[in-house]
Amino acid sequence: MINVRFLNGAGQGFGTTVQANDHTELKDFLEMHAPGSDPQNFLIRVNGQIATKNTILQDGDRVSMTPTKVAKA
DSSP states (O other), X not given: OEEEEEEETTTTXXXXXXXXXXXXXXXXXXXXXXXXXXGGGEEEEETTEEOOTTOXXXXXXXXXXXXXXXXXX
16 A cells, blocks of 8 residues: 545645555546546646656655636636
8 A cells, every 4th residue: 555645626625645555547546536526627746747647656646636727606
């Protein structure tokens, strides 16, 4: 198991440390921890760098999701 710091900008706006299996790909991580969120609507970074869906997460990584569009009230 690895520990990943997840900064979720999908409306919850908080960061938390979550566990994932070794060799987890970013796409699988997001399916588990941001279900229903369309990755195309977010800028997704790992350790501050734009990441692809196939990025393999490592222990201590920081994953952040930032909406690419701001919803109108």
